Amino acid sequence: MSLPCSDQSIRPRKMQSASLPRGVEAVRCWCGDVCKVKEVTDFSDWLGMKFFTCANYESDPSESISAYVRPPSPPPLCMYYRWIDTEMPDWAVTEIRERGRRAWASLDLEERHEKAEAEEKAEQKKEWEDYCVEQRVFLDEMRRKNQEEKLRLEEVYRQREQAREAERERKRERARAAKAAEEAGDGKGKYPRWTQ
Numbered sequence: 001m002s003l004p005c006s007d008q009s010i011r012p013r014k015m016q017s018a019s020l021p022r023g024v025e026a027v028r029c030w031c032g033d034v035c036k037v038k039e040v041t042d043f044s045d046w047l048g049m050k051f052f053t054c055a056n057y058e059s060d061p062s063e064s065i066s067a068y069v070r071p072p073s074p075p076p077l078c079m080y081y082r083w084i085d086t087e088m089p090d091w092a093v094t095e096i097r098e099r100g101r102r103a104w105a106s107l108d109l110e111e112r113h114e115k116a117e118a119e120e121k122a123e124q125k126k127e128w129e130d131y132c133v134e135q136r137v138f139l140d141e142m143r144r145k146n147q148e149e150k151l152r153l154e155e156v157y158r159q160r161e162q163a164r165e166a167e168r169e170r171k172r173e174r175a176r177a178a179k180a181a182e183e184a185g186d187g188k189g190k191y192p193r194w195t196q
Contacts, residue, residue, distance in 0.1 A: 011079070011081055012038070012040045012042060012044075012046055012051065012081075013042055014040065014041045014042035015038040015039060015040055015041055015042075015053075016038065016039055016041050017036065017037070017038060017039075018037045018038055018039035018050050019037065020037050021050065021084060021085075024084055026052075027052050027082065029052070029053075029054040029055070029056075029076075029078050029080035030054070030078040030080045031054060031055075031056050031077055031078045031080070033054070033055050033056060034055065035052035035053060035054065035055060035080070035082075036052070036053055036054075036055045037050055037051075037052060037084070038050065038051055038052075038053050043096070043099065045088075046088070047088060047092040047095065047096060048085075048088050048089045048091060048092030048095075049083065049084075049085040049087075049088055049089075049092070050083075050084040050085050051081050051082060051083045051084055051085075052080070052081060052082045052084060053076055053080065053081045054076035054077055054078045054079065054080045054081070055076075056076060056077035056078070057076065057077060
């Protein structure tokens with residue numbers, strides 16, 4: 001059995017009541033009272049190990065307001081504690097290994113999930129960039145086609161306008177020629193034939 005511990009920095013913080021192991025005699029704390037037996041429940045290097053602690057409290061424990069909520073116990077009066085076990089029990093070693101395995105598995109799963117998310121985001125970004133490039137090319141092609149169509153229509157309208165203007169000029173020329181011929185005429189054909 002170990003000596004009483006005065007190093008309070010390694011004193012367990014989370015514990016539960018436990019039974020005294022066979023072959024171990026109860027001891028008295030610095031107060032002179034028989035010690036309580038506690039078992040460490042904190043996930044630490046002392047998980048599952050039993051120890052003696054002072055049975056007296058510095059103050060009266062708080063009353064529980066509910067059957068499900070237990071207030072924390074006040075600290076022991078003389079802060080006495082002595083380890084009963086010198087090694088963790090097998091179940092605690094197994095529990096720590098299992099928790100470690102689960103933690104690593106969870107970490108690995110989280111890393112794989114983060115990697116998959118990063119790959120998915122990169123893929124989405126690449127798809128978006130490809131889409132933007134395709135849209136840019138499409139819009140450039142549409143602008144080029146629209147410009148070509150605009151130039152073609154302008155040329156068609158220009159040719160039509162030239163054709164109309166040429167037709168009008170031809171008609172004006174014919175009208176001028178007819179007018180000049182009429183003015184230069186001798187009066188022949190000025191009146192209807194039956195009056196001459």
